[in-house]
Amino acid sequence: MAHLLFITLTIALQALVPLVHSYGHANMCRSYCGNLTIDYPFALQSGCGHPGFRELLFCINDVLMLHISSGSYRVLDIDYAYQALTLHDPHMSTCDSIVLGGRGNGFVVEQWRAPYLNPTGDNVFMLIGCTAESPLFQGFPEKHLPCRNVSGMGCEEFYRCPSWNMIGPKRAGSVYGTGPPECCAVPFEAIKSINLTKLDCQGYSSAYSLAPLRVAVAGAGRWSYGIRVKYSVQRNEPFCRACEATGGSCGYDTNGVNELCMCGSSNSTSNCDSVHSSSCRGTWTLVHTLAGFLICMIVWMKSQYS
Template identity: 65%
Template sequence: MSRLGFIVAFISLQLLFVPQVYSLGASHLCRSYCGNVTVEYPFALRSGCGHSGYRDLLFCINDVLMFHISSGSYKVLNIDYAYRSITLHDPHISTCDSIVLGHKGNGFVVENWRAPYLSPTSDNVFMLLGCSTQSPLFQGFPYGKHSPCRNVSGMGCDEYYGCQGWTDLGLARMGLAYGTGPPVCCSLSFDAIKSVNLSKLECQGYSSAYTLAPLRVSGPSEWTYGIRVKYDVEPNNDSYCKACEATGGSCGHDVDRLGRLCICGSWNSTSNCDTIMKLSVGGTSSPADKLLGLFIATTAFWLTSFRT
């Protein structure tokens, strides 16, 4: 074979091989689906994908996406990437039709290291039910008048007392709303207590609802029940991720050091996947990557020899 023919053969082999390596770095590498819910940055189902603050958070079980934190497991109803919110369902949450007592509900408690990333939205009302007179909610009540109970986004216990679920329990509105002790229902925002821990708050159950602006509903029977959680990442991490995806990578993190990584198929970069030559810069190379480097170096040698 002539020298020119040999060079052409090498280049042809590279052209066949390069797309196989580089295409693995497509931005959909970490994108997953569970049922009808799309899972993408900052969330992930695969180890090393997504933001480290959301690791070991979502699990796909029989095509049902589950969200797990220290207070328990919740079904994920929706992830809204445009508004950065995730909607959760607790099977033991009280609604207007069904009041669930007996300490069965999860509440909502996140680990301290997750707190900067996850918090229920400001329009989400929590209604704590059947709390004891010794509950931290009512310290100093009624003499100190320090009860945190109040309406949130137009939703609160005054309306909730009219729900059919109370009547089914044999409790009438008048018996719930009036009395000498603390109220049977105490509505408040998550920011008011920072943690909906039913055991520590000594409450029998809870309800949670949120508004869907600009929809206007007539009462608690039409409220949307569930927990809507806002999520966030650092602004500089957003910029880093956009640069990574713009060059065909997927945003991820180092599972050991938790530092951010741009996943480029069979290799990782601490910056992005902008060129093939970054195979040995800021990341790890597989045997296939090293073989590709050898192809490039060999071709360069033969091209130089041919010109001379």
């Protein structure tokens, strides 16, 4: 019986030691969805990350989804070094398939998120089947159309894709003949919002390139199709550095404005060291006291039964 109690106390002490060393130093906000790491400024938990990205990402059956006013998109990649997201819209046209009927989400972000989240400059949006009444073509043909190549990608190359064989592009329109072009390529900055309903378009495609010269040579069949979104973080750098240096994670309070340092079960307006030395002191002391008690019990039992 005494031997069994001795073994039980030893196991309890071994389980307690890691807690003593790591208490308050785990990154409580870092998480995963499938094979994607979710880290600052993003988060899946309320209060974690940057307030500008709250209620943005959701993990559904190990699939990471981004939700904005224009709809939901699958997140294919998060590039923390370049500060960019790669998104997929299942109703977006590609070189292999033209999707009409205005079913694509396009890309429209809430106004309050606009300072933090916008498509990158190398992302081209090719709007398909827009009517002559579309805002894109107001004043045509007197007014020059906004359509143009972006990073070596545009409609002239897109027209060569197999998907166009089924509907046939209006070649006359593509060179500003008797009517608007069947496809109009624009950068996001030119119109600030890809809303198929407001633009009166039947569909769209989106492609991006990190190496425009190679893409131009390869043709539209080798483009990377998707929406490449640049995110920016407006944060208090010294605050976050101090928080992360003490094992915390940058977060925000319930009003979504003030920054907080997330320190395990407690938060701080400065860093985790201040939490450990004040509000968590009682818990920290309790952990050490319990560890000391177990050590004393083990030593006493060894002296009694050796």
